[in-house]
Amino acid sequence: MEDPKRNDVLNQAIQLMAKLPGVGPRTAFRFLQYLLDGRRDLLRSLGETLLTVADDVQECSSCHGWTGLNGQCDICQNTKRNHQQICVVASVQDQEAIERAGFFEGVYHILHGCLSPLDGIGPEELRIQSLLKRCQADAQPFELILATPSTVDGEATAMYLQQLCHPLNINLSRIASGVPVGDELHFVDRTTLAEAFKRRQRTES
Amino acid sequence: MEDPKRNDVLNQAIQLMAKLPGVGPRTAFRFLQYLLDGRRDLLRSLGETLLTVADDVQECSSCHGWTGLNGQCDICQNTKRNHQQICVVASVQDQEAIERAGFFEGVYHILHGCLSPLDGIGPEELRIQSLLKRCQADAQPFELILATPSTVDGEATAMYLQQLCHPLNINLSRIASGVPVGDELHFVDRTTLAEAFKRRQRTES
Numbered sequence: 009m010e011d012p013k014r015n016d017v018l019n020q021a022i023q024l025m026a027k028l029p030g031v032g033p034r035t036a037f038r039f040l041q042y043l044l045d046g047r048r049d050l051l052r053s054l055g056e057t058l059l060t061v062a063d064d065v066q067e068c069s070s071c072h073g074w075t076g077l078n079g080q081c082d083i084c085q086n087t088k089r090n091h092q093q094i095c096v097v098a099s100v101q102d103q104e105a106i107e108r109a110g111f112f113e114g115v116y117h118i119l120h121g122c123l124s125p126l127d128g129i130g131p132e133e134l135r136i137q138s139l140l141k142r143c144q145a146d147a148q149p150f151e152l153i154l155a156t157p158s159t160v161d162g163e164a165t166a167m168y169l170q171q172l173c174h175p176l177n178i179n180l181s182r183i184a185s186g187v188p189v190g191d192e193l194h195f196v197d198r199t200t201l202a203e204a205f206k207r208r209q210r211t212e213s
Numbered sequence: 214m215e216d217p218k219r220n221d222v223l224n225q226a227i228q229l230m231a232k233l234p235g236v237g238p239r240t241a242f243r244f245l246q247y248l249l250d251g252r253r254d255l256l257r258s259l260g261e262t263l264l265t266v267a268d269d270v271q272e273c274s275s276c277h278g279w280t281g282l283n284g285q286c287d288i289c290q291n292t293k294r295n296h297q298q299i300c301v302v303a304s305v306q307d308q309e310a311i312e313r314a315g316f317f318e319g320v321y322h323i324l325h326g327c328l329s330p331l332d333g334i335g336p337e338e339l340r341i342q343s344l345l346k347r348c349q350a351d352a353q354p355f356e357l358i359l360a361t362p363s364t365v366d367g368e369a370t371a372m373y374l375q376q377l378c379h380p381l382n383i384n385l386s387r388i389a390s391g392v393p394v395g396d397e398l399h400f401v402d403r404t405t406l407a408e409a410f411k412r413r414q415r416t417e418s
Contacts (some may be wrong), residue, residue: 015279015286017269021262027255028244039233041305043263044270044279045325050232052267057226058260061245062253064222074220074249081220100246120250 070142072118072135073100083107083115090114092150096139096169098122098157106155114153117142122161123168131168139169143176151179158185275347277323277340278305288312288320295319297355301344301374303327303362311360319358322347327366328373336373344374348381356384363390 018040025036043051065074068081075081083089093114097103103116119134143152154169156162166182173180186204187196196204223245230241248256270279273286280286288294298319302308308321324339348357359374361367371387378385391409392401401409 015270015281017262017265017281018279021259021266024255024259024262029247030240031244035235037306039236040266042234044266048267050229051263054226054229055260055263055267057222057229058248058256058263060222061226061249062256062260065220065249074223076220076222101242 067135070138071116072120072138073103073116092148093153094139094142094150095153095155097155098162098165102155102157114151119156119165122156122159122165124161134165136169136172140172140176143173143178149179151181154180154182272340275343276321277325277343278308278321297353298358299344299347299355300358300360302360303367303370307360307362319356324361324370327361327364327370329366339370341374341377345377345381348378348383354384356386359385359387 021040022033022036025031025039026033028036031039043054064076066077067073068075068084069079070084071081073081073083090113093112094117095103095106095112095114096117096119097106098119098121100118103118106112106116117135117139119136119139121129121134123129123131123134143150152169152173154166156165156169170180170182184207185200186207187193187200193201226245227238227241230236230244231238233241236244248259269282271282271284272278273280273289274284275289276286278286278288295318298317299322300308300311300317300319301322301324302311303324303326305323308323311317311321322340322344324341324344326334326339328334328336328339348355357374357378359371361370361374375385375387389412390405391412392398392405398406
């Protein structure tokens with residue numbers, strides 16, 4: 009897609025944008041075409057904002073969510089939240105999904121990924137050491153809720169954390185797998201159905 | 214998707230990125246997440262390059278393609294190209310498709326869109342005035358090849374330019390519509406088939 013006749017700066021911008029997930033050179037060029045065509049202000053603000061993000065957005069020193077340069081994110085600084093309940097999630101997106109649901113009042117720990125040996129992601133690539141430090145630093149009894157995804161990698165990560173945290177005598181839990189609320193049974197895949205049956209709970213009479 | 218708990222700069226970046234065509238807040242966040250997660254250098258270069266593009270990429274003073282601050286693009290400056298053949302295209306993407314095909318040796322005029330009354334795009338929004346000036350400025354006889362797309366808007370634009378250029382006594386032509394080369398007839402849509410029959414040409418015996 010690189011065209012020697014095309015402007016060098018434009019080529020460079022296309023190459024960089026094409027590195028975004030799901031974006032190829034054609035889409036990158038469509039983005040730039042859109043921005044250049046009478047939207048210079050948007051183009052300029054986008055450039056400036058990306059530089060500000062690069063300089064000012066850091067990982068929160070305790071949960072590893074995104075925050076400003078002040079060290080701790082708003083959730084970790086919030087004294088009204090239950091700091092005795094740490095929900096371990098794979099990504100900031102997952103954290104936000106839980107926040108949007110609005111029921112959880114504890115705090116988070118974001119791993120920034122799941123274990124995935126095939127992709128070369130081992131425990132060192134995730135924020136696991138700092139999770140252990142958090143667990144050990146806290147004198148009060150607390151609960152670690154493993155909310156990594158219900159995928160192969162997510163389950164493996166939960167299992168790994170379970171084994172790692174077991175000697176620490178922590179109250180560990182894993183979020184439930186089963187039929188999504190509101191779904192018809194015949195729309196649910198067979199693995200989820202089997203899991204829902206395996207994890208069935210006795211009803212109180 | 215905006216979350217008051219999320220970093221302000223990050224929110225702003227998401228809002229700006231979500232204005233790109235086909236990108237919503239979720240995709241925008243995925244892009245930023247990807248860039249923030251250990252790819253700060255890419256994030257920074259992208260920001261810097263977008264600013265350079267905003268400052269340095271301009272429309273070529275004659276064909277309206279993208280070029281640097283030097284006024285005319287490489288194609289228009291190239292004396293080896295046939296400046297007596299101007300191919301009128303809707304977008305730089307279309308121009309590049311023709312350039313990639315490699316057969317055309319003339320120069321271009323990029324309209325930056327097609328007429329589309331429903332979207333509020335009239336002749337004033339396109340680079341039509343400068344096309345007329347180019348046609349009038351040129352004393353030598355030349356050909357205007359209308360290569361706007363084969364869509365409703367593209368055909369309307371070609372028709373409009375045809376009527377506009379007719380009194381100027383220019384050699385006008387429109388690229389052919391028909392069955393794409395290499396396609397089976399049964400894969401071709403009925404409008405294209407009808408057009409291919411309507412525009413059939415007598416074979417030389």
